[in-house]
Amino acid sequence: MRIVVIGAGIVGLASAHFLRAEGVRDIVVVDAASGPGQGTSYANGALLHPSAVEPWNSPGILGYLIRHLGREDAAVLLRARALPSLVFWGLRFLRESSPARFRANAMANTALAMDSMQCLRDMGADAWDFNHTRKGSLTVLRDARALDESANWAATLSQAGVRHRVLDRAGLLAVEPALAPIAGELAGAIHNLDDETGDCHRFCVALAASLASAGVQLRWNTRVERIDADRGRVRGVHLAGGVRIDADEVVLAAGPHSVALAAAVGLRLPIRPAKGYSLTYTLDSDAPGPSHPVIDRALHVALTPLGEGGTRRLRVAGTAEFCGHDLRIAQGRVNHLAGLATRLYPEVLRRPAVEAPRVWAGLRPVCADGRPLIGATRIGGLWLNTGHGHLGWTVGPGSGRLLALQMKQQLPSEVNAEAFSPARFGL
Numbered sequence: 001m002r003i004v005v006i007g008a009g010i011v012g013l014a015s016a017h018f019l020r021a022e023g024v025r026d027i028v029v030v031d032a033a034s035g036p037g038q039g040t041s042y043a044n045g046a047l048l049h050p051s052a053v054e055p056w057n058s059p060g061i062l063g064y065l066i067r068h069l070g071r072e073d074a075a076v077l078l079r080a081r082a083l084p085s086l087v088f089w090g091l092r093f094l095r096e097s098s099p100a101r102f103r104a105n106a107m108a109n110t111a112l113a114m115d116s117m118q119c120l121r122d123m124g125a126d127a128w129d130f131n132h133t134r135k136g137s138l139t140v141l142r143d144a145r146a147l148d149e150s151a152n153w154a155a156t157l158s159q160a161g162v163r164h165r166v167l168d169r170a171g172l173l174a175v176e177p178a179l180a181p182i183a184g185e186l187a188g189a190i191h192n193l194d195d196e197t198g199d200c201h202r203f204c205v206a207l208a209a210s211l212a213s214a215g216v217q218l219r220w221n222t223r224v225e226r227i228d229a230d231r232g233r234v235r236g237v238h239l240a241g242g243v244r245i246d247a248d249e250v251v252l253a254a255g256p257h258s259v260a261l262a263a264a265v266g267l268r269l270p271i272r273p274a275k276g277y278s279l280t281y282t283l284d285s286d287a288p289g290p291s292h293p294v295i296d297r298a299l300h301v302a303l304t305p306l307g308e309g310g311t312r313r314l315r316v317a318g319t320a321e322f323c324g325h326d327l328r329i330a331q332g333r334v335n336h337l338a339g340l341a342t343r344l345y346p347e348v349l350r351r352p353a354v355e356a357p358r359v360w361a362g363l364r365p366v367c368a369d370g371r372p373l374i375g376a377t378r379i380g381g382l383w384l385n386t387g388h389g390h391l392g393w394t395v396g397p398g399s400g401r402l403l404a405l406q407m408k409q410q411l412p413s414e415v416n417a418e419a420f421s422p423a424r425f426g427l
């Protein structure tokens with residue numbers, strides 16, 4: 001039996017890994033790019049964070065969007081040209097923002113994320129070089145009320161096994177002394193003890209190498225033009241130049257590009273791209289710098305240290321812009337993000353040795369209810385693993401295992417597969 005996986009980002013590669021682990025011998029992974037992890041998985045925020053996998057459609061999101069419409073500094077920016085494509089998706093997105101729906105969606109994602117952390121260990125990732133750390137992350141809060149609210153939410157997540165401790169200002173500075181210059185602005189933090197960090201692109205490179213040595217075929221510069229489906233059953237994929245790969249089963253894991261490939265076989269995926277930016281600074285190796293990832297809820301920005309010594313970097317990620325598949329860099333958004341980073345670490349980032357950051361933009365594939373689509377479709381042999389939005393690095397390994405178990409007709413024990421089933425959208 002041959003399985004073709006479309007997409008070698010974190011999700012497609014993890015799917016291939018767990019299919020191989022389940023004993024599938026003939027797996028072909030195809031990707032349009034020249035190597036692994038070059039799409040949205042390339043320079044993301046580097047956070048593996050079960051503490052923060054709640055969907056974006058939180059209660060109150062509609063008010064936020066209306067208040068910030070057209071503002072260039074909005075954390076979530078809607079561009080007018082993207083609005084027509086967002087109407088139906090947006091209605092579903094808003095429908096999921098009631099407190100009960102939001103909570104149910106968040107808890108489903110959290111269970112998947114916790115399982116995903118276990119998957120990292122099971123994959124043998126401890127032996128791979130991807131700047132992995134297990135120090136937890138710090139969600140910093142700027143006033144007592146916000147700290148209380150975050151502590152309450154963290155207590156809710158602890159029901160799913162996510163561990164945390166609440167830090168006052170002194171406790172926060174003891175964990176992260178690099179925040180001392182702005183201590184007066186901070187009330188405290190939640191120390192999310194189960195969060196980890198790692199460079200997703202490096203992880204994908206290591207995972208692809210491991211797959212190749214396990215006999216999985218990896219084909220680069222190989223764009224799938226369309227999925228071949230006939231009489232309700234998948235037959236293979238068509239590549240550019242009239243070439244075809246026959247397959248018994250196909251896994252669609254093409255991130256934000258899954259929508260067009262699925263549409264051609266009659267499946268309308270409720271996924272829209274949300275552009276985000278990251279800035280990667282190379283830090284001055286002689287001076288003290290941040291040691292923990294920091295998420296600032298008020299500023300909507302995450303700052304993650306990566307690596308050590310001469311290769312020490314700081315990855316700054318944030319912002320969401322609904323502008324279709326346009327990946328052009330908007331300098332205003334970059335300047336805004338750089339300004340937020342400097343507010344957190346004014347002394348670290350203004351040192352003369354710190355040069356202009358490397359700028360990157362990626363498209364998060366956002367599913368309308370904030371839960372990825374993982375499982376079978378109504379087309380026989382066509383499986384989805386896509387729509388991971390802002391969570392794909394955190395839940396990607398777990399999504400790979402969840403899909404592989406379903407394809408091998410096994411019931412996953414840790415995760416409720418139904419919560420992620422494409423059938424909830426009639427797919």
Ligand SMILES: Cc1cc2nc3c(=O)[nH]c(=O)nc-3n(C[C@H](O)[C@H](O)[C@H](O)COP(=O)(O)OP(=O)(O)OC[C@H]3O[C@@H](n4cnc5c(N)ncnc54)[C@H](O)[C@@H]3O)c2cc1C
Nearest residue numbers: 007009011032039040041045047224255276391392393394
């Ligand atoms: C700014 C930013 C910060 C983020 N920070 C975090 C974070 O800190 N933690 C976290 O958990 N998540 C984060 N995310 C989200 C995470 O990066 C994504 O959810 C994840 O990378 C999605 O992985 P994927 O494999 O589905 O998609 P991708 O990585 O995009 O992979 C899809 C692959 O499919 C290939 N492809 C597409 N079309 C075709 C075709 N027709 N034929 C063949 N190949 C094709 C592409 O080349 C690509 O390699 C962030 C995202 C952004 C943008």
